[in-house]
Amino acid sequence: MKMDDPKSAWKQADVKNWTKRHVAHLYRRAGFAATPDELKSGQKLGLEKCVDRLFxxxxTKFDSMMKKMGATLLAARETRSLSAWWLYRMRFTPDQLLEKMTLFWHGHFATSAAKVNSADAMLDQNRILRNNALGKFEKMVSAIARDPAMLIYLDSQENRKTRPNENFARELMELFCLESGNYTETDIKQMARCFTGWEIRRKKFRFNPYQHDNGVKKFLSQSGNFGGEDAIKIVLAQAAAPRFIAKKLYRFFIADEPTPSPEMLEPLAQEIRKSNFDMGKTVRKILLSNIFYSKQSIGKKLRSPVEFAVGLKRALGASVNLNELANRLEQLGQLPFYPPNVAGWEGGRKWINSSTLLGRANLVGDLVRNNNTKWADSNLAVWLRKQNAARPEQAVDSLLELLVAVPIPGAAKSKLVRLAEKRGVKSHDAVADLIHAISLLPEFQLS
Amino acid sequence: MRWVPRTLCAIVTCLATLQAISVSAQQTQNSAVHLFPKQSVAVLSVSEPSALIETILEHPIRQSVEDIEDVKKAMKSTQFRQLNVARRVLEYQLEMKWNEAVGQLTHHGLYAAFDPSSNGFAVIAHAKNKSTLNSLVEKLVELMNDSKKMGIDAKIKKSNYRGLTTYEVQNAAIALLGDKLLIASNKKIGKDIADRFLDKTKDSIAHQSHFKASQKLLRGKSAARLFVDLKLLKSNKQLAKAINNKTENIAVELLAGGILSNIQKADYAVSNLYVDKDKLRISAATPHNAKWVSKPREFYFGPKGQGVAPNLLLPSKQMFSITSYRDIAGLWLAKEDLFEEKHIAELAQADSQFSTLFSGLDFGEEILGALKPGVQIIGSLQDFSKLKTPKPDIKLPAFAAVFQLKDPKKIQQRFKVGFQSVIGFTNIALSQQGQPQLDMETEKSKDAKIVTTTYMSDDASDKGLINYNFSPSVAFVGDYFIISSTDQLARELVQIARKGGTKTAKNTNSAINIDGKALNKILADNRDSLVAQQMLEEGLDEKTAAKRIDVFLKLLKHAKNASLDLQNHSDRLELNLELNLGDAK
Structure with a gap:
């Protein structure tokens, strides 16, 4: 079904034949990957209940354990280990959607530990993103406007009325809420005055009334003695705001390209406005929509390095040294807590080049063949048997269903089946080789 | 804490499995050693191997070792199962348990030697008697022939050498020498030993003067003994170069400079393994002469080689202690003779920086020169309930370095000001990082002065910081100068220093002690951090990571304490490693 009509595109999907492949697609986008058990149970639940399950x-127990682990890192001030900490969370969290959305907002409100150089500030920001990931957007923007990590990253620790710092005001409109073309340089200068007196002292936010400009500010067709909170409300009241957020969510959940038309985004933007920027409701609409399960979405995204690595680990039930994995992800271009700049990761086709493609293949090879990798079911052969995939063709089908977003060409599948027949699927090494062979398929890079 | 529990497990396991063998030492007279070539570079003698095996298998620590996940995994592996099948087949053929067979085969000991001239090694098992040996060998050969029938090509060939029954397996040679079984890695060394057995010539390693002298170097009954011909070893140019080269690392020079100096001159070394029920001790010795020590390395042994480690100031919750005779000023001033060129530049830079810190005084001559030879480093558990600051989440022990001053009145103030400068610089760095700063106070009594610092914290977000393990302090009492990571330890050491400390044993150049109980306590206190580390490093869930750490902690509880000391006698240099096993709870 081609989704040219915006109204029908965003209507709730009516998937006649709800298969494991649909569940796998849902989990790849709304999480990192489904486990074989989640595929089975998700198919039984059907679309709506399967989405409900994600919400x-x-x-509580997992959060408490992660908090304890985070405290250990903070005690040692290990900024670099934060990436491993988050990868652990992504791999093991029962709340896949929340973690995926936290990663989305990390790319949106990009802040790098390389500059902030404070483990506690970065972890606090991560907490803000997670706590608001599926909540009201305005609340999150307000929290980010006071977030020490963000303000340190934007060199905005000081904002005095005599010399207003324009950095935050500029990014608020350009990168966080509106996109360029929807404001002027004068708007930036005027809005910067609203945030005067917003300071960071000893890595804590404080409002300094003596440094706040109490004069009248004029921007985005509004005029008054506005403060920072007012400025955020004014920005979010712009018509461009929900469209901008809709566009970013579309790119994250539906497809890297082509860029959707304004008409296509309008129903989603209206939903955002109607719900007062309720991200939970908006994401739920996306995950239930026709377009999400259409050919315009399935296999139309390139997996980011984090999605690629965490997804594979989760799907196969693998555990590895996460500090080492973080180093590998850095080489592949996406180290959590270390985005390249304030615009975040560009993503899409930029994820792939000759070097990263080889790096991805090596990562899979190392993961499945490394003696130090721990497997939930002692080894891959045992794991595969549990999927009732004892015969070579069954094994190939089962692995493709779990790991690959789109059907692969018949010739490629035949080759895989021949490999499985030749090596068998009864030893860990043979299954590892089969998975590595699958990872070399171009389709494996798609989500 | 990036140390790997698995490595420690392995060390403890290896050491522990060797312990508690109450067997008598090997007798070298008329033993198999008399058959080994005179140019043997290394000779190992184990008096009762079966007792060693029995101790390993029966020791209570075995259960803790078997609880280690990697060991469990290995025991479930195909190779281990195959080994077990092979063992059962062997026992069936021999009509006795395998360890009983080993006992009979090595009743009078097991000996091994490496001969560089033939590039071969030989193992001699001295059996209970000739008939037992013949019977065992016959059964083993029969078993190997049966294996051949089953398709396993063992390629064993029976032959005869000057009337001796011999077997050839690939390049290796096996021969029956009366009640001894010889296994040689090649024919050359095999023939050499067989000829010596038949001709009864007195040209073996056991007849050499340096070997005889080595037997007198370490006395007492031992479970195993290793002789190494250093002179022969040093004929290898690369090895000789490595020993004679200047040191690359100041820590290596401080720890082993004197030992290296001695090895340059000594012709041989000998090592004994002593074991009884709860203890494992390994002693190693080389001949020694104070005149062998070069002038630059006088810092290690002292003038005429008579330097003795200072008395120990042992706190009540000691975790480890190091006491050593080292003239650090001597080392610093002789740095050009001791270290490689590239390191001298680094040390010169450090010299200049330290001089700045101490108001322009020459670091080598005036600062280090103000210290008497001898240094102590002490680690102690902290009482976190007494902290004025918040408690740290990761709990570290307190550390202290203790020196004695040649002229306390003259230099005390300089050291105090130097410490103040360090704290000043530290506060600037802490302030830049937004971390709590150190507040300094001075306490004076009639005979002591203590300068303490405490982290100032008024911020809830600083709670649990690792910094709160530290309250850097210095103390002066009598001629003692104490640098401590905490004020608690500094105060305690002042009290102990007033009484003079615990006297070190005569001839002790250096001594290291580790208390198993304290080590266990600090690891148990940090269990949560260790578990978190395991989760990140291995990607494990909390339950599995916790189980791993608990197995490791359980294993470590068998280590009561460990010590290492270097004894400097007039005729020998002796290194002793001792591990006491028991419940360190």
């Missing part, structure tokens, strides 16, 4: 997860 209703009990995480």
């Amino acid at each position: 209703n997860v009990e995480t």
Whole structure:
């Protein structure tokens, strides 16, 4: 079904034949990857209940454990280990959607530990992103406007009325809420005055009334003695704001390219406005929509390095040294907590080049063949048997269903089956080689 | 804490499995050693191998070792299962348990030697008697022939050498020498030993004067003994170069400079393994002469080689202690003779920086020169309930370095000001990082002065910081100068220093002690951090990571304490490593 009509594109999907491949697609986009058990149970649940399951997860025990682990890192001030900490969270969290959205907002409100150089500030920001990931956008923007990590990253620790710092005001409109073309340089200068007196002292936010400009500010067709909170409300009241967020969510959940038309985004933007920027409701609409399960979406994204690595680990039930994995991800171009600049990771086709493609293949090879990798089911052969995939063709089908987003050409599949027949699927090494061979398929890079 | 529990496990396991063998030492007279070539570079004698094996298998620590996940995994592996099948087949053929067979085969000991001239090694098992040996060998050969029938080509060929029954397996040679079984890695060394057995010539390693002298170097009954011909070893140019080269690392020079100096001159070394029920001790010795020590390395042994480690100031919750005779000023001033060129430049730079810190005084001559030879480093558990600051999440022990001053009145103030400068610089760095700063106070009593610092914290976000393990302090009492990571330890050491400390044993150049109980305590206190580290490093879930750490902690509880000391006698240099096993809870 081609989704040219915006209204029908965003309507709730009516998937007649809800298969494991649909569940796998949902989990690849709304999480990092489904496990074989999640595929089975997700198919039984059907579309709506499967999406509901992503929104209703009990995480109290997991959160408490992660908090304890985070405290250990903070005690040692290990900024670099934060990446491993987050990768652990992505791999093991029961709340896949929340973690995926936290990663989305990390790319949106990009802040790098390389500059902030404070483990506690970075972890606090990560907490803000997670706490608001599926909540009200305005609340998150307000929290980010006071976030020490962000303000340190934007060199905005000081903002005095005599010399307003324009950095935050500029990024608020350009990168966080509106996109360029929807404001002027004068708007930036005027809005910067709203945030005067917003300071960071000893890595804590404080409002300094003596440094706040109490004069009248004129921007985005509004005029008044506005403060920072008012400025955020004014920005989010712009018509461009929900469209901008809709566009970013479209690119994250639906497809890297082509860029959707304004008409296509309008129903989603209206939903955002109607729900008062409720991100939970918006994401739920996306995950239930026709377009999400259409050919315009399935296999139309390139997996980011984090999605690629964490997804594979999760799908196969693998555990590895996460500090080492973080180093590998850095080489592949995406180290959590270390985005390249304030615009975040560009993503899409930029993820892939000859070097990173080889790096991805090596990563899979090392992961499945490394003696130090721990497997949930003692080894890959045992794991595969549990999927009732004892015969070579069954094994190939099962692995493709779990790991690859789109059907592969018949010739490629025949080659895989021949490999499985030749090596068998009863030893860990043979299954590892089969998975490595699958990872070399171009389709493996797609989500 | 990036140390790997698995490595420690392995060390403890290896050491522990060797312990508790109450067996008598080998007798070298008329033993198999008399058959080894005179140019043997290394000779190992184990008096009762079966007792060693039995101790390993029966020791209570075995269960803890078997609980280690990697060991469990290995025991479930195909190779281990195959080994077990092979063992059962062997026992069936021999009609006895394998360890009983080993006992009979090595009743009078197991000996091994490496001969560089033939590039071969030989192992001699001295059996209970000739008939037992013949019977065992016959059964083993039969078993190997049966294996051949089953398609396993063992390629064993029976032959005869000057009337001796011999077997050839690939390049190796096996021969029956009366009640001894010889296994040689090649025919050359095999023939050499067989000829010596038949001709009864007195040209073996055991007849050489340096070997005889080595037997007198370490006395007492031992479970195993290793002789190494250093002179022969040093004929290898690369090895000789490595020993004679200047040191690349100041820590290596401080720890082993004197030993290297001695090895340059000594012709041989000998090592004994002593074991009894709860203890493992390894002693190694070389001949020694104070005149062998070069002038630059006088810092290690002292003038005429008579330097003795200072008395120990042992705190009540000691975790480890190091005491050593080292003239650090001597080392610093002789740096050009001791270290490679590239390191001298680094040391010169450090010299200049330290001089700045101490108001322009020459670091080598005036600062280090103000210290008497001898240094102590002490680690102690902290009482975190007494901290004025918040408690750290990761709990570290307190550390201290203790020196004695030649002229306390003259230099005390300089050291105090130097410490103040360090704290000043530290506060600037802490301030730049937004971390709590150090507040300094001075306490004076009639005979002591203590300068303490405490982290100032008024911020809830600083809670749990690792910094709170530290309250850097210095103390002066009598001629003692104490640099401590905490004020608690500094105060305690002042009290102990007033009484003079614990006297070190005569001839002790250096001594290291580690208390197993304290080590266990600090690791148990940091269990959560260790578990978190395991989770990140291995990607494990919390339950599995916790189980791993608990197995490691359980294993470590068998280590009561460990010590290492270097004894400097007039005729020998002796290094002793001792591990006491028991419940370190």
